[in-house]
Amino acid sequence: MKKKWALAPYLFLAPALLVFGFAVLLPVVNTVGYSFTTWNGYGEKIFVGFDNYIAAINDATFRASFVHVIGYIALTLVLEVAVGLVLAGLVGGIRRGSLWFRVAIFTPVMLPMVVVAVLWAFVYNADFGLLNAALETFGLAEFQRVWLGDTSTALIAISVVSGWVYAGFYMTIFYAAFSQVPGDVIEAARLDGAGELRIFRSVKVPMIRNAVIVAVLLCVTGGFQSFDLFYVMTNGGPYGATEIPTTYLVKTVFSFGKVGYGSAMAVLLTAVIVGFGLVFVRLTGRRREGGRP
Structure with missing residues (x-):
């Protein structure tokens, strides 16, 4: 009986492991295998070794796409995480109606991203868009732009949309973390004469550092x-100003038919993401333990 029951956990795990292996592990293995070949998706696969990886590293557009996505990430760290943190602090200070504010701010997260992209494309439209119309109404016509068609504003415009969507998501995370801060600590800070801004900056935020x-x-x-967002709003344009690794990868595979080359770019992108995650966790783990990175 004991041996029979010892197998029970594995039997319960088996369906999930099979689905994971079929839906995740198998495509990953196939992608790595394709990355060493030249293949158009239906013809014969020709083994080329590391040629695809060398070509990807030397591809100026692929390298520039990482510059663009790093700029996008830098902007979203402010527009999503920092703004979400501030919103959580503001909503947490509302005594009545807090729930409605949280729901209103979180609502964009629940919208399909393609719908959001299409709506904001109309907002940014140079001819009849809401943004240019508002600027003209307020006498600021000199600031009107072809927002998604100008290389200097396209990436910023997409980042603003991303911030509008995900600021509510991070607000929810931080609001939940703030609710776990002991009330006696906050009361002690108030008794010491600290204002709400000082409490937020010096008490609440440090206490939710892990969040x-x-x-x-x-x-x-x-x-x-x-x-x-990038695919629907600009598809990498104008002139490659918003080309990021994922959009360039999809074009390479589905538009140019270079499955092997696109697979090599996918492997490199995955390696960058996993590498950053491991380094980030390592550094933050050392700081929590009191060590120096």
Whole structure:
């Protein structure tokens, strides 16, 4: 009986492991295998060794795409994480109606990203968009732009949309973390004469440091995986100003038919994301233990 029951946990895990192996592990193994070949998706595969990886590293567009996504991540760290932190502090200070504010701010997260991209494309439209119309109404017509068609504003415009969507997501994380801060600590700070801003900056935020670390990690790794906003709003344009690794990878595979080359780029992108995650966790872990990175 004991031996029979000893197998029970593995039997319960088996279906999930099979699905994981079929849906995740098998595609990963196939992608790595394809990355060493030249293949158009239906013809004969030709083994080329590391040629695809060398070509990807030497590809100026692929290298520039990482510069663009790093700029996007830097902007979203402010527009999503920092703004979400501030919103959590503001909503937490509302005594009545806090729930409605949280729901209103969180609502964009529940919208399909493709719908969000299409709506904001109309907002940014140079001819009849809401943004240019508002600027003209307020006498600021000189600031009107072709927002998604200008190389100097396209990436910023997409980052603003991302911040509008995900600031509510991070607000929810931080609000939940703030609710776990002991009330006696806050009361002690108030008795010492600290104002609400000082309490927020010097008491609440340091006490939810782990939540902030998790939020930063989610924002950075999620930024590298971004695709839908860029694909729908600009598809890498204008002139490659918003080309990021995922959009360039999809074009390479599905538009140019270079499955092997695209697979090599996918492997490199995955290595960058995993490498950053491991380094980030390592560094933050050392700081929590009191060591120096």
